[in-house]
Amino acid sequence: MKTELVTEGKTRLKVPDSSFYEKPEDAPVFFNPEMKVNRSITVSFLQKLDEPKFSDSLCATGASGARAGNEAGAKVFLNDLNPEAVSIAKENAELNELDAEASNEEANLFLSRNQREFDFVDVDPFGSPSRYVDNAVEAMKPEGFLGVTATDTGALSGSFRNAGLRRYGIKTLRTGFYNELGVRALAGFCVKAGARHEIGLKPVLGFGLKHFFRVFLERVGKKEKANDLIKKVKEIRYCGECGYRAFNGKKECCGKKTNVVGPVWNGSLTEAAEELSGVDEESKSFLDRLSDERDELMYNVHFLCKKKSIPPKSMEELMQKVRERGFSVSRTHFSDFGLKTDMGFDEFFELL
Ligand SMILES: C[S@@+](CC[C@H](N)C(=O)[O-])C[C@H]1O[C@@H](n2cnc3c(N)ncnc32)[C@H](O)[C@@H]1O
Numbered sequence: 147m148k149t150e151l152v153t154e155g156k157t158r159l160k161v162p163d164s165s166f167y168e169k170p171e172d173a174p175v176f177f178n179p180e181m182k183v184n185r186s187i188t189v190s191f192l193q194k195l196d197e198p199k200f201s202d203s204l205c206a207t208g209a210s211g212a213r214a215g216n217e218a219g220a221k222v223f224l225n226d227l228n229p230e231a232v233s234i235a236k237e238n239a240e241l242n243e244l245d246a247e248a249s250n251e252e253a254n255l256f257l258s259r260n261q262r263e264f265d266f267v268d269v270d271p272f273g274s275p276s277r278y279v280d281n282a283v284e285a286m287k288p289e290g291f292l293g294v295t296a297t298d299t300g301a302l303s304g305s306f307r308n309a310g311l312r313r314y315g316i317k318t319l320r321t322g323f324y325n326e327l328g329v330r331a332l333a334g335f336c337v338k339a340g341a342r343h344e345i346g347l348k349p350v351l352g353f354g355l356k357h358f359f360r361v362f363l364e365r366v367g368k369k370e371k372a373n374d375l376i377k378k379v380k381e382i383r384y385c386g387e388c389g390y391r392a393f394n395g396k397k398e399c400c401g402k403k404t405n406v407v408g409p410v411w412n413g414s415l416t417e418a419a420e421e422l423s424g425v426d427e428e429s430k431s432f433l434d435r436l437s438d439e440r441d442e443l444m445y446n447v448h449f450l451c452k453k454k455s456i457p458p459k460s461m462e463e464l465m466q467k468v469r470e471r472g473f474s475v476s477r478t479h480f481s482d483f484g485l486k487t488d489m490g491f492d493e494f495f496e497l498l
């Protein structure tokens with residue numbers, strides 16, 4: 147494999163030569179520089195832990211593991227099914243003089259061989275993480291963290307409804323808030339996986355960027371916590387005519403039955419954002435942006451204006467109007483046309 151040396155964060159990495167392989171998936175080992183912010187935020191989580199054991203369960207070049215070791219002092223476990231990946235991941239660990247172990251196993255075997263072993267389990271596969279989450283949960287120490295990436299965004303957010311049902315057991319539709327729906331679906335799926343193992347897994351951060359969704363969850367207790375958390379994985383009622391949507395919403399709208407979407411996570415997706423100190427300007431400003439976001443499902447202003455057959459409204463003016471009526475409002479990273487507010491759908495729709 148043709149390689150080059152790059153620096154990501156504070157870490158030197160040997161990766162496939164980007165001038166030779168046009169796209170990350172063309173190289174014998176996968177490396178996507180666009181996932182940097184994702185890895186940076188993982189490092190932020192690890193920096194809060196004391197000598198954490200980090201499982202880079204599907205490590206590819208071991209970029210996450212190398213950064214975890216180098217920038218957060220983690221003991222690193224590098225694993226991948228591809229032997230060429232394991233070999234370059236080992237080189238990256240050596241390049242950064244890390245305390246690391248490497249293995250060349252199927253991720254589920256690797257994780258199930260390491261039950262209750264890791265302070266942070268990272269699951270970053272090609273496509274769907276659904277088949278790895280159960281073993282990832284079992285590999286977490288009590289009070290550990292789980293980071294899960296999904297690139298099958300269409301299955302989670304309503305473009306591929308059968309795939310959503312198959313992989314995640316969720317009903318989806320294409321909506322105006324599709325990427326938030328996808329992140330909440332992934333978070334809800336992980337909460338349910340925790341509950342299956344009598345473990346309380348709480349989503350503490352979730353976001354959607356470019357072509358992936360990422361959620362971070364904290365192990366917060368046993369079955370009592372799982373009981374509380376699973377109650378927050380709820381169905382949304384959605385009306386395709388006007389765009390009405392609400393958790394446990396009305397069963398009829400615009401003279402028709404509303405559609406069931408989900409179940410998905412109905413809690414905060416930004417709880418950890420304020421406590422994390424980003425490792426660089428990019429991740430800091432992204433975390434700041436997340437910490438300013440409210441918890442409600444977003445309204446997509448352009449989408450709703452289209453439903454009303456009116457021209458799009460100015461976001462700033464609309465926010466002002468919402469505030470004048472006594473509600474709180476924030477923007478959201480999910481969409482430039484998205485607003486989050488405690489104002490109910492009917493009033494917001496009327497305000498447009
Ligand atoms: C998206 S890449 C991981 C990227 C990496 N986490 C990073 O930050 O650069 C997915 C990796 O999963 C590996 N893989 C795919 N199926 C696997 C399996 N069943 N068990 C272990 N590794 C697997 C692939 O070889 C590939 O290296």
Ligand SMILES: [Zn+2]
Nearest residue numbers: 385388399400
């Ligand atoms: Zn309606």
